[in-house]
Amino acid sequence: MTAPRLLDTRSVVFLTLIAVAAVAVPMANLAAEPGSALHLSSFAVSLFGKYLTYALLALSVDLIWGYCGILSLGHGAFFALGGYAMGMHLMREIGPRGVYAHPVLPDFMVFLNWDALPWYWWGFDMFWFACLMVVLVPGALAFVFGWLAFRSRVTGVYLSIITQALTYALMLAFFRNDMGFGGNNGLTDFKDLLGFSLQSDATRAGLFVASALALAAGFLICRFIVTSRLGQVLVSIRDAEARARFLGYRVESYKLFVFTISAMMAGVAGALYVPQVGIINPGEFSPANSIEIVIWVAVGGRGLLAGAALGAILVNAAKTLLTGWAPEIWLFFLGGVFVLVTIFLPRGVLGGLTAAGDRLGRRRRREYRPRTATSGRTTQPAE
Amino acid sequence: MVRQAANSMLYLDGVSISFDGFRAINGLSLVMAPGEMRAVIGPNGAGKTTMMDIITGKTRPDAGDVLFAGEIDLTRHDEAGIARLGIGRKFQKPTVFETHSVEDNLLLALKGRRGVFDVLRARRTAAESARIDELLDLIGLEPRRRDLGADLGHGQKQWLEIGMLLAQDPKVLLIDEPAAGMTDAETAQTAALLRRIAGEHTIMVVEHDMDFVRALGVKVTVLHEGTVIAEGSIDHVSADPRVVEVYLGR
Numbered sequence: 001m002t003a004p005r006l007l008d009t010r011s012v013v014f015l016t017l018i019a020v021a022a023v024a025v026p027m028a029n030l031a032a033e034p035g036s037a038l039h040l041s042s043f044a045v046s047l048f049g050k051y052l053t054y055a056l057l058a059l060s061v062d063l064i065w066g067y068c069g070i071l072s073l074g075h076g077a078f079f080a081l082g083g084y085a086m087g088m089h090l091m092r093e094i095g096p097r098g099v100y101a102h103p104v105l106p107d108f109m110v111f112l113n114w115d116a117l118p119w120y121w122w123g124f125d126m127f128w129f130a131c132l133m134v135v136l137v138p139g140a141l142a143f144v145f146g147w148l149a150f151r152s153r154v155t156g157v158y159l160s161i162i163t164q165a166l167t168y169a170l171m172l173a174f175f176r177n178d179m180g181f182g183g184n185n186g187l188t189d190f191k192d193l194l195g196f197s198l199q200s201d202a203t204r205a206g207l208f209v210a211s212a213l214a215l216a217a218g219f220l221i222c223r224f225i226v227t228s229r230l231g232q233v234l235v236s237i238r239d240a241e242a243r244a245r246f247l248g249y250r251v252e253s254y255k256l257f258v259f260t261i262s263a264m265m266a267g268v269a270g271a272l273y274v275p276q277v278g279i280i281n282p283g284e285f286s287p288a289n290s291i292e293i294v295i296w297v298a299v300g301g302r303g304l305l306a307g308a309a310l311g312a313i314l315v316n317a318a319k320t321l322l323t324g325w326a327p328e329i330w331l332f333f334l335g336g337v338f339v340l341v342t343i344f345l346p347r348g349v350l351g352g353l354t355a356a357g358d359r360l361g362r363r364r365r366r367e368y369r370p371r372t373a374t375s376g377r378t379t380q381p382a383e
Numbered sequence: 384m385v386r387q388a389a390n391s392m393l394y395l396d397g398v399s400i401s402f403d404g405f406r407a408i409n410g411l412s413l414v415m416a417p418g419e420m421r422a423v424i425g426p427n428g429a430g431k432t433t434m435m436d437i438i439t440g441k442t443r444p445d446a447g448d449v450l451f452a453g454e455i456d457l458t459r460h461d462e463a464g465i466a467r468l469g470i471g472r473k474f475q476k477p478t479v480f481e482t483h484s485v486e487d488n489l490l491l492a493l494k495g496r497r498g499v500f501d502v503l504r505a506r507r508t509a510a511e512s513a514r515i516d517e518l519l520d521l522i523g524l525e526p527r528r529r530d531l532g533a534d535l536g537h538g539q540k541q542w543l544e545i546g547m548l549l550a551q552d553p554k555v556l557l558i559d560e561p562a563a564g565m566t567d568a569e570t571a572q573t574a575a576l577l578r579r580i581a582g583e584h585t586i587m588v589v590e591h592d593m594d595f596v597r598a599l600g601v602k603v604t605v606l607h608e609g610t611v612i613a614e615g616s617i618d619h620v621s622a623d624p625r626v627v628e629v630y631l632g633r
Contacts, residue, residue, distance in 0.1 A: 229491075230503040236480045236491055243478045246439060247551060248466035248497045257499045 006220075006227050010354070014306040015216055021048070022212035026205035045204045046276045047320065051313045052211035053273040056218045058296045058312035059305060060265035063222050065294070066303030067231060068258050069238030071156075073290050074163030075266050077170050078138035080284035082267025084174075085137055087187035087280040088121060089130030090198075094191050107189070108182045118180045127194060134271040135264040142263030143256065150252035150259075155241070164287045171285030186281025193275055204276070211272045215309065218265050222305050225258065234258060295334065299341050301348025310350050389453045392417040392585040393555055398437060398447030399609075407433045408444065409609035417554075420581040422596045422617075423589045425606035426629055431589045432475065434606070435557050439472045440465040452554070467497060471548035475559040477540035481533035485524050485543055488532055489515045492547035514550070522546040522576065538569035542576065549580060556586045562595040574598040593617075605629070 007015075025048055028040035057079050064070040091106040100110040104117055123129040145166060149159060177183035196203040225231050236244045237251050245251050274280045283289075293312075300311020315334070322330045345352040388394045393415040400408045408430045415421055425431055436442040437449060440462045449457040457465055466472075480488050493511055496502070519525040522542040527535065535543060541561055548556055561577070562570045574595055577586065581601075590596050596603060596617055603620050605613040613623045620626050 225503070228503050229505040229507075230499065232483060232487060232491055233502055235482055239480050239482055240478050242474070243480065243547075244491075245462045246466050246472045246474075247492050247547065248463050250461075250463045250497065253499050 006223055010304075010306055011219070011223055014219065014309070018212050018216050018219075021052075022209050025208055029201060030205055042201050042204050045201075045208050049204070049208040049211045049276045050273060051316050052208070052215050053269045053276070054293075054296070054312040054316055055309035056211070056215045056269040056272075057266050057293055058300065058308040059215070059218050059222055060262040060269065061293050062297050062302060062305055062308035063225065063265070064255075064258055064262045065297060066305075066308065067226050067238065068234040068255060069241075070255060070259060071160045071294065072163045072259075072262075073160045073287065073294060074165075074167035075262070075293055076287075076290035077163075077167035077285055078142060078263040078266035079270035079273070080167075080170070080174075080280065080282075081138045081141065082134045082270030083274040083280040083284060084181060084187070084270075085124075085130055085133040085267070086271035086274045087190075088124040088133075088181075089127060090190035090193060090275060091187050092121070092125040093193065094189065097191055098189070106182070106187075108177075108185065109180070112177060114180075121180070131271070134267050138263040138267035138270075139260050142260045146256045146259040147252075150255045153252075164290065167285050167290050168287050171282050171287075174282035174285060182281070184282065186279055186283075187274075188279040188281075190275065190278055198275055198278065207272065207276050211276070214268055214272055218268070219305060219309070221261070221265070225261070226305070230254070230257075292334070295338050297348075299337060299348055301350035301352075304348065304350050304354075307348050307350035311348060314349065388414075388448075388450055390417075391415060391450070391453055392419070393438065393587070394448065394450040394453065395434075395438075396448045398434075398444045398449060400433065400437065400442060400444045407609055408437065411447070411606075411610055413604060413611060415555075415585055415587065417585055418582055420577070420586040420588070420599065420601045422599055422601055422603045423587060423606060424591070424593075424596060424603060424620075428608075429606040430609040431606055432559060433609075435472060435559060435587075435589065438465075438555075438557060439470060463497070466551065466553075469552070469554040470557065471551045471553035471555070472557045473541075473544050473548055473559055473561065475563065477537065477544050479532040479535070479540050479543050479547065481531065483532055484529050485519070485532065485535070486515055486528045488543055489518050489546055489550050492550035494550065494552040518546045518550055521549070521579070523572075538565050538573070541565065541569075541573065545573075545576065545580075549584075554585060556580075556584050558586065558588045560590055561588065562590060562592045570595055571598065593621075 025040060025045055028038050029042060029045045032038040032040070057075065061072060061075050064072060094106065096103045098107040098110070100107055102110045105114060109117070124133070149162060154162065173179055174181050175184055181187065190198055192198055193203065196206065226234070233244065233249055233254055237249070237254060241251055296312040296315045297308040298311070299315055300309065301307025315337070318333070319330060322333055341348060347355070391414045393413070395411055395413045398408055398411045399406065411430070411434065423431055423434075433442065437444050438457060440457060440460050443458055451457050451468060451470065455468060460468065480491065483491065490507065490511060493514060495505070519528055522545060524539060524543060524546070527539065532540070532543065545558070545561070558577070561573050565573065570592065577588065577599060580586070588599065602615065603617050604611055605620050605623075605626050607629045612629065613620045613626050
């Protein structure tokens with residue numbers, strides 16, 4: 001009765017928009033004549049594809065932050081790990097076409113005078129294995145990290161701080177040349193994926209469609225979780241953790257479950273990001289990146305899933321435009337937007353739009369409508 | 384003492400705990416029979432809430448036995464485990480899930496499987512709906528079933544929380560200051576609610592309000608500095624010179 005449906009109006013609109021983009025963007029690139037008003041450059045296709053992977057990343061953060069109150073300031077780490085797993089496969093795909101033309105070793109290993117592939121690079125020549133690692137590596141790290149943190153009942157700002165430490169530690173580790181991940185330069189100069197050249201328009205369009213499908217799948221998984229009774233328990237944990245515990249819910253198991261799923265989604269986003277931008281380096285682990293993800297979610301609308309995705313796309317589109325026109329003001333702009341949204345639109349752009357739509361609809365129908373969970377809390381406890 | 388434990392629902396013997404050298408609970412012993420309702424009173428810092436923390440697994444005692452149903456050692460279980468054994472706890476400050484409806488608050492509290500994957504697949508059953516209707520009647524919140532927890536008044540939140548405890552179908556209810564912050568009418572209604580559910584459950588009520596304790600009309604245990612100083616009817620303990628001394632100061 002009160003349980004929300006898997007696909008409400010907002011979800012249908014969101015999925016429809018993704019489907020339209022998945023058809024229209026490749027069409028505008030491949031079918032429209034260059035020079036015509038409808039034509040979209042290959043650069044734009046990859047750029048939009050990148051936005052979609054960011055949207056998936058934002059969904060993964062919204063799942064844990066918006067619904068379970070876990071503010072991860074290190075989610076960029078899981079994104080980067082998924083990206084590195086895909087990058088390693090793309091490096092192996094280069095084969096003897098590298099600058100040094102070594103049949104097996106990637107260029108940077110030849111440069112460092114290594115004579116054999118380190119054991120943790122084994123298997124990455126197989127696409128299916130790399131895909132498995134894209135979810136397993138971030139998932140396993142999140143599981144171990146979450147198991148330790150949630151069992152010790154690390155919550156709130158302390159948890160946020162250790163997630164920052166996690167991503168920072170990984171960044172320093174990946175910067176080292178002897179880690180075997182290309183050090184400072186990371187992994188780049190990719191040639192092809194599954195035999196398709198990464199430079200070709202058709203491949204770029206394919207990657208865009210794959211990103212759209214991944215975003216839709218991630219959205220459906222999140223909706224399935226948050227509309228289930230488990231989703232209600234997650235919200236309960238967010239709002240009154242002790243109450244949930246004393247009702248018999250093992251809070252740490254619930255947090256661990258959703259944190260691990262979220263990290264896997266972030267990994268998939270990273271894996272789709274890398275072939276579209278053509279590089280992965282330790283900069284992706286930087287703590288500032290992870291903080292930026294949280295800003296996307298806050299701007300779009302925390303706890304609304306579609307809002308998080310919208311926020312990621314809006315903020316990154318603004319970033320693309322602004323860093324083109326006036327790069328020096330970008331960070332001021334980002335900070336300003338964050339402050340303004342927090343003050344004036346506490347439920348983000350989508351939350352604000354929904355509330356405005358509700359008000360309009362109510363005025364038109366001139367009838368009382370019971371408050372719903374999306375219109376936010378109005379009364380405070382008496383104490 | 385062992386024989387006494389065998390027939391008890393809740394059995395505490397020689398329980399002690401110190402926080403940084405401060406003995407919050409000091410050799411506390413207390414036995415509750417199945418179906419009994421007991422009021423626990425005592426001045427601030429007497430250790431009432433700490434005692435509940437120990438029974439519900441939030442705090443582990445340094446020494447002493449804490450047994451449930453005569454045999455289960457509660458010091459070996461965590462909060463969620465103890466809740467599943469059948470001990471429900473109401474907090475001092477009313478705590479309900481504010482962004483869930485009244486109905487969903489009860490649904491989430493209903494006794495059932497609590498594993499992550501069980502809950503992921505759980506669908507609301509007819510039996511669950513029927514039980515929720517019963518509980519709504521009992522706590523008098525039927526007209527507000529679709530409202531959010533956040534929209535309830537202070538007293539209504541207290542009742543909803545008691546309803547959530549009952550939804551767990553617990554054997555023991557620990558209720559911390561149910562009358563705090565309530566109007567006189569609400570206090571009387573709450574006392575009536577507790578009397579109605581007594582008998583089926585073993586209930587421990589911690590309270591400051593003497594009129595409320597009198598309205599309950601049950602055996603009273605007086606705590607002071609982490610230990611029991613008097614036990615008996617309200618008239619008996621109010622006549623005890625030590626209790627008078629503790630409450631009025633020396």
